[in-house]
Amino acid sequence: MDKLKIGIIGSGGIAQSRHIPTFQQLEEKVSIEGVYDINQDRAQEVAASFSIARVYHNIERMLEEVDAVIICTPNKFHADIAVQALNRGIHVLCEKPMAITTEECSRMIEAAEKTDSVLAVAFHYRFGPEAQIAKQMMENHEIGDPLVCRFQALRRRKVPGWGVFTNKELQGGGSLIDYGCHLLDLSLWLLGDPEPLEVMAKTYDRLSKAPNLTNEWGQFDHTTFNVEDHVTGYITFENDITLQLECSWAANIKEDTEQLSISGVEGGFQLFPFELYQAKYGTLLNSTAQINKIDNIEPYYQANNFVDACTGEAELIVKPEQAMKVTKIVEALYRSSESGQSVRFEENPTSFEESY
Ligand SMILES: NC(=O)c1ccc[n+]([C@@H]2O[C@H](COP(=O)([O-])OP(=O)(O)OC[C@H]3O[C@@H](n4cnc5c(N)ncnc54)[C@H](O)[C@@H]3O)[C@@H](O)[C@H]2O)c1
Missing domain, CATH: 3.40.50.720 (NAD(P)-binding Rossmann-like Domain)
Structure with missing residues (x-):
């Protein structure tokens, strides 16, 4: 061929x-x-x-x-x-x-x-071993109906010092659109792609505007920095699902923290490292998975899936409508922070209104 x-x-x-x-x-x-x-x-x-x-x-x-x-x-x-x-x-x-x-x-x-x-x-996080296990578990209803999802995508003092990541016009935003979007995509995928109803967020930029910020990922110009470096947010979805998020490029925390967890009616899990909690025998049993980490396996599977989808041999794993939903929520989170109000989605998938 x-x-x-x-x-x-x-x-x-x-x-x-x-x-x-x-x-x-x-x-x-x-x-x-x-x-x-x-x-x-x-x-x-x-x-x-x-x-x-x-x-x-x-x-x-x-x-x-x-x-x-x-x-x-x-x-x-x-x-x-x-x-x-x-x-x-x-x-x-x-x-x-x-x-x-x-x-x-x-x-x-x-x-x-x-x-x-x-x-x-x-959105290559979907191709990681923990994500793949969690997806199968969600499809097998191992934790029952999902209720609360939370993710943290927190870097300690790591504003990207290359490219145009701190330029709002060229990137659309900072830590949320750049880093948080991966964990948001993963959350939506694991939750089964629920429709969002309303979002509320607060963004911050004060750390990166400080002239004396110690940054581990190179130099950037703090005087032209015009994106956010830290975000907290709350999203409600159909079927009573809620998601709490926090992401940052420059958090003053002990160490980088990347985590996604979901609590359901009959159990829950966290991804990094993978742990499953299941209500059984009158208790909540904890299990862990022995995962063999292979460097750069996510991009490899992603590229392979793309090529196979182009040649008609595989179904695309990251569908464009799903990726659009990530953008729609990110856009609404930014709008919410700007207005200081929650943003409620209308039926029309490309529009939303601020709710008062
Ligand atoms: N998947 C991930 O984890 C991940 C990680 C890093 C970056 N990214 C994404 O990759 C993209 C690029 O990021 P990067 O780190 O490589 O940035 P970069 O600044 O290192 O590279 C961008 C390149 O694009 C070129 N360029 C700019 N405008 C162009 C145009 N109109 N046509 C052709 N080339 C143009 C620039 O000259 C530059 O060489 C961004 O969208 C970023 O969000 C994704």
Whole structure:
């Protein structure tokens, strides 16, 4: 069978550390035709260091020669580039978040449907072993109806010091849209994709604006920093499910903390490390799982699923409608913090109103 020809758009950190090496591991199924970056010098360097044959000077030219593209640009450009590719019938794996606004996500989905192309979003946490076990457990109703979900995505003093992560116009926000979105996606997936009813959030930015912040992930300009570095939020869903969240790039805490847990009627679990609590024999039994960690297995499974979905051999695991729901909730959390009010969703999936 012919190899899937792919192009890489945006050749910065995530393209180099994840997508290019991962797709090169899938060389039996995939060939990386070339890279495109508005920074052509970077594209040249990356092509040379990964032995990629071509550097494209514009996206249109790339789209004439590939079957699929991997979008690794700042968030602001995800939607327009994806629509451009999808309109030509080119499959897309887009880095997370899918886009900054729900309206952009809708345009992406419309273009994918029109040309019957695959549109995947790189929420790679779903492909981790703990997440896979938890998903099967939820599908087997091991903890009964889910009631309360909570996640923490907390980094200690690690504001990204590269790229444009602290620029609101280009990224749409800070720690929530960048880091918290992974755990939010995972929560929604494990909960079975419930419809959100209302959100309430509070964002903070005072730490990163402090000129003397000690930062472990490089330098950033605190005078131009205009995104949030810490968020707390509360979401209610249909079926009486609620979710509490906290995420940060720069928390003053003992150590980085990443956790997701769900309590259901008949049991509960936490993911990291995996533990299951089940109401049995008149008590709550605790079980743990022996998980063999394999480095970079999540991106590998993600890439494999994308390629197999493009060739019609597998169902996409991260569906675009699910990724759009993450953006819709993130957008509403930001709106809630700005207004100081909760935001209630209407029936129309692309709109929401503030409730008073
Ligand atoms: N899945 C994850 O865990 C994860 C981790 C890091 C970053 N990301 C996502 O990946 C994307 C890129 O992040 P990064 O860390 O690689 O950033 P980066 O700044 O290191 O790289 C971005 C690259 O895109 C290029 N670029 C900018 N605008 C462009 C355009 N219009 N067309 C083509 N190229 C353009 C820049 O020149 C740069 O080389 C973001 O959406 C980010 O949220 C995801």
